[in-house]
Amino acid sequence: MSTQDQPADINFFKGHPSFRLLPGKQIAEAAKELLTPDIRDFDDDTRNRHPLTYGSDEGALWVRETICHFNNDEAFRLSPGDRARSKPEHLNLNSGASYGVLSILLETTLAHTGYTRQAFVITPTYFLINDCFIDAGFANKTTAIDELGDGKVDLDSLEKKLEELEKQHEGQDDSKDLELINNPWKSTHKKVYRYVLYCIPTFANPSGQTYTLETRRRLIEIARKYDMLILADDVYDMLDYEQNVDKSPQPIKRFVHLDRETNEDPNSFGNTISNATFSKLIAPGLRFGYHESITQKLVFQLSQGGANTSGGTPSQLNSMIVGTMLKNGSAYNVLATLRAAYKQRAIALRQAVITYLPKGTQMEPVKGGYFGWVTLPLGYDAKEIGQRLKSKYGVVLADGSNFEVVGDTRNWGQRSVRISISFLETQDIEKGIELWGQVCKEFAAEKSLY
Structure with missing residues (x-):
């Protein structure tokens, strides 16, 4: 079973539409x-x-x-x-x-x-x-x-x-x-x-x-x-x-x-x-x-x-x-419905990242497509934090290690995470990012990052 299909309360890995959006x-x-x-x-x-x-x-x-x-x-x-x-x-x-x-x-x-x-x-x-x-x-x-x-x-x-x-x-x-x-x-x-x-x-x-x-x-x-x-x-x-x-x-x-x-x-x-x-x-x-x-x-x-x-x-x-x-x-109607739903989710994701994730976190607004690319500040370990988040709260992230080119890697998993807006509803996006922020706070306290 791939990571994106693993059971989870909130799964940010899935890159396909919410079932309610399927026409x-x-x-x-x-x-x-x-x-x-x-x-x-x-x-x-x-x-x-x-x-x-x-x-x-x-x-x-x-x-x-x-x-x-x-x-x-x-x-x-x-x-x-x-x-x-x-x-x-x-x-x-x-x-x-x-x-x-x-x-x-x-x-x-x-x-x-x-x-x-x-x-x-x-x-x-x-x-x-x-x-x-x-x-x-x-x-x-x-x-x-x-x-x-x-x-x-x-x-x-x-x-x-x-x-x-x-x-x-x-x-x-x-x-x-x-x-x-x-x-x-x-x-x-x-x-x-x-x-x-x-x-x-x-x-x-x-x-x-x-x-x-x-x-x-x-x-x-x-x-x-x-x-x-x-x-x-x-x-x-x-x-x-x-x-x-x-x-x-x-x-x-x-x-x-x-x-x-x-x-x-x-x-x-x-x-x-x-x-x-x-x-x-x-x-x-x-x-x-x-x-x-x-x-x-x-x-x-x-x-x-x-x-x-x-x-x-x-x-x-x-x-x-x-x-x-x-x-x-x-x-055309289906496409309009998808774009309207995803636009609201993109806005919610951006606001949640600003509200809950550590100061200095980088993410450009999601202007289109399925994904936001989030990079945590120096000192944070995105992969380890993601593992803790899944274990404690059942929230699955797609850390950057998943998006490497085989044989020529860039260590994307150290600080970066891909967030999908296509599958989760707005309230789940907000809740998932809030929980992610909580784990980041706990990690920062352990590592004296403040």
Whole structure:
């Protein structure tokens, strides 16, 4: 049993919606609307197909069109002539962000032979992403890159490491390695990148940081220079609490938008992939998301993976349920409900931290997403305090040790803690932080920190 699932009176580890926020009625109504007719006008269309049969490899065309309308016109509000606009052929539907990451790594990198030389992961990072990289062969080939705050990332260190790796492999011919992953019966050949970088660029898990446009553009320039794929988990950017919660939020442009609008080659695979999901916007149990690349080249490659072509798109039914919710408007209502609830919790968390935790505790306001990143003052041991808090009061914290990059750690567990606002109601957030503050006082008295 993982730490986030352990029984607790108050669990700040859980990163999913409160059960009362799960839109069972809306999903049931969308499923009924989709499945009640004996015939739909797309049932025999090979690009779409019946919702209960095997789907097309890329996923239903009408669902991809609906997602593009949602992103282009309702969310990012891109003008008709903006080159950043998404098209259906830029999307590959999949079974959610976690499977999306692994399929990207398996289909675009080749770590086992050394062809893909290194993975970079922004730290602190999502606590389960390490396993995906290890599964893809990147054990001992992963480097942590630090967030610097204010929407910045340590890109100087990244480029220095890339230059070192390039010198180490200068003159090396490993092109034959690609024969291992290309089917000789197929005319197309896979694009495999020399490097890959993983990040959560908007309302990051766990830090809550959002990278500036300047940071994003410079990172794309570095990726193009070194044949690196930026794997962006675009899972929280619609959960914005500073904008009006009664209207669709307008997120900052994604990496894939910026890459597309500045790339002049219509046949390019690009250097970015957006790994997006509806788990955070509707419900995680749907297990439905999508990849987006700057042209159809890279997402088509992802759609042609062996498991995908065997059964077609992995979430045929659920993708159409989500598509129906986007069309009938219920998805917008669900998103508004989530944002309103999370905004109140974010405010309550901020106030509780100020009220109950030691003077000098650092936490930026939660402007979006699921998480607040709290750093206790010098002298406090966040991990030990968390253990005492769980033992004495049944309150579970996610100390910073959970958000390290395997093999390149930063000792985040010494003073930092990730607090989730998605699962707990406001009163539980306030009570949990109050109890945490009480344990901090007891710890400070023992260690003479006053």
